[in-house]
Amino acid sequence: MEKAIILSPSQARRPGTLKLIKGATVYLGDEFCIHKQPSFADFIAVRDLTGKAPVLLSTLLTEPALEKYKKLLAECAKKAPRTEIVVNDLGLLTFINKNYRGRFSITPGRLLTYLFDPRNTRVLGSRSDDEQDGRKMKVWEDSLEATPTPYIKRFLKRYAVERVETDSERIFEKYAGNTKVKISYHYPMRLMAMTRFCPFAGGIVPECKAPCGTRLLKLNTRQLDYQLFSKGNAYFARNKPLKHPRLDRLVEMSLTPSPGFELFRNKYCCPDGPETARGMCA
Amino acid sequence: MRITVGVKSLKEAGYFLRNGADEIYFSLKSVPGHRSAAFSNEKELLDSIKLARRLGKKTMLGMNAVYPRDKYPILLKHARRMVDHGLDGVIVRDPALLEYFNAKNFTAFFVASILCACFNSQSMEFYQDLGVRRLTFHSQVLPEDLKMMLKAGAKTETVVFPPCIFLAANLVPYCLCPYPESKDPGGAHLPDHACTLRYKCGGQDFRMLDSDLYSQADMLYDFYKMGVQWLKVPRQLNTEKLIADFSVTRILNQLLEKGMDRKTFSLAVAEIVQRMDMNKYGKSYHFKPFPGAPARNA
Numbered sequence: 001m002e003k004a005i006i007l008s009p010s011q012a013r014r015p016g017t018l019k020l021i022k023g024a025t026v027y028l029g030d031e032f033c034i035h036k037q038p039s040f041a042d043f044i045a046v047r048d049l050t051g052k053a054p055v056l057l058s059t060l061l062t063e064p065a066l067e068k069y070k071k072l073l074a075e076c077a078k079k080a081p082r083t084e085i086v087v088n089d090l091g092l093l094t095f096i097n098k099n100y101r102g103r104f105s106i107t108p109g110r111l112l113t114y115l116f117d118p119r120n121t122r123v124l125g126s127r128s129d130d131e132q133d134g135r136k137m138k139v140w141e142d143s144l145e146a147t148p149t150p151y152i153k154r155f156l157k158r159y160a161v162e163r164v165e166t167d168s169e170r171i172f173e174k175y176a177g178n179t180k181v182k183i184s185y186h187y188p189m190r191l192m193a194m195t196r197f198c199p200f201a202g203g204i205v206p207e208c209k210a211p212c213g214t215r216l217l218k219l220n221t222r223q224l225d226y227q228l229f230s231k232g233n234a235y236f237a238r239n240k241p242l243k244h245p246r247l248d249r250l251v252e253m254s255l256t257p258s259p260g261f262e263l264f265r266n267k268y269c270c271p272d273g274p275e276t277a278r279g280m281c282a
Numbered sequence: 283m284r285i286t287v288g289v290k291s292l293k294e295a296g297y298f299l300r301n302g303a304d305e306i307y308f309s310l311k312s313v314p315g316h317r318s319a320a321f322s323n324e325k326e327l328l329d330s331i332k333l334a335r336r337l338g339k340k341t342m343l344g345m346n347a348v349y350p351r352d353k354y355p356i357l358l359k360h361a362r363r364m365v366d367h368g369l370d371g372v373i374v375r376d377p378a379l380l381e382y383f384n385a386k387n388f389t390a391f392f393v394a395s396i397l398c399a400c401f402n403s404q405s406m407e408f409y410q411d412l413g414v415r416r417l418t419f420h421s422q423v424l425p426e427d428l429k430m431m432l433k434a435g436a437k438t439e440t441v442v443f444p445p446c447i448f449l450a451a452n453l454v455p456y457c458l459c460p461y462p463e464s465k466d467p468g469g470a471h472l473p474d475h476a477c478t479l480r481y482k483c484g485g486q487d488f489r490m491l492d493s494d495l496y497s498q499a500d501m502l503y504d505f506y507k508m509g510v511q512w513l514k515v516p517r518q519l520n521t522e523k524l525i526a527d528f529s530v531t532r533i534l535n536q537l538l539e540k541g542m543d544r545k546t547f548s549l550a551v552a553e554i555v556q557r558m559d560m561n562k563y564g565k566s567y568h569f570k571p572f573p574g575a576p577a578r579n580a
Contacts, residue, residue, distance in 0.1 A: 060453070062423070063430040066402040091405030111456060115399065118348055118455055148351035151378035192459050193452040193476065196422040197491035204424065204493075219481040219488055223473055230483070235452075235476075235490075260484020263491075
């Protein structure tokens, strides 16, 4: 089984990175942050370092971020055709399909597979005993919100998809049981939430030098029955390891457990301004 | 801007339509949408459509969940029946369902839900190719980004939520935390949304960030100035809170339409929202009946 490691452009250029990579495939970019998307120079730097073209890892792209990404695509299409791109945005997928069909290897990332299977995303409570887990799983199955597999199959064919990604065992099973695509699994963290209000940047920022790095923060509260973590502009829970004959690639995040964190707010979330009423979400 | 408000009863429909709403949207409990606040019987729903038409207002049906394939014919039948009775459009999130509707030649006025996660002009195009003519945008799509999207993309009607009544700490549909007091695993005893809880990180306090009222006021001002057509007040179980959310939305919209300048508007938003103390109405997911009505009639 292939191993892959996610590195942001700045991490990839740090001294000692080759040791960290340990022969794994490099995923260059970020699944959650528009400020950690690579340039073509970053792509070349990693290819020179490892001797192997990295996989481009993309996120949900705002319009300015998509404009930047178009430049990367144009250069890659010319100078590094068939580069694999993990796509997490229907817009990016649409753009590649219209302009570069067949010029890249397309892998829908975990955000896209979640988009089709929103109910497959729930994490089970860690405090439950086995019996309760069983009952909870039944509730889960009963309330499953899952896109029908005939549509998924058409979608994969339409966009010439060769591989999909997930951090959910149930989504993995769905693709393994119904399709022939290769499947990657993200471990040891599974996504719980993402935001543009980045705790490391103090909110939404137009530019960012990624002060978050690889820091993993443990968030403690007695009110959740699972351990929540903060990394960059996303929140995670621990993921279970997966053993499956169709598991083709294991994707790991580079993590540095961080002891503490002093939260600050930028001008979008200034500490002197009144806060909004909380308690409503979609 | 025009105001669309989510309702769950004929009484709510009547109240909002007669008090300034330009459109109501809803689901039927037996054909559920993404939210649990829904009409319990079809007759009231049809009467609400009738009332809206009589008052010259619009109605939209929320079908904004991801449904199993075997429910598609029921969904189509339900949507067609509503359209035959005067419904103006259908709110959808699921590309598979839109594709099915197209294949069955059901071409209603489709609205993309916030759950479609449209953050750029190309994703707008993805949904527009499926027949979507109005798109709902997340509060984390900044006005400057939306302006660029709308310039780059094909013409569409646009919807935003008033940021000061709608928490947007995380991005839907990628907030996967259990819903409080829900049947989701881990949700039953959860007192609130994960984004509202207070955490400790090392020795420090930690909260998931949201924008402050001044930033939210600026956003709303910019959305208005760039010509966003619709403000959306989300449906909820708590009718008292829904009325308060609608009231704030209406007041702020009136201030914008009077031509108030950015700074004065910003101060007004902070003053009004703080004075109304929106938190006193309780949680949106706690059932509270129409003020003065017995619980079962709300």
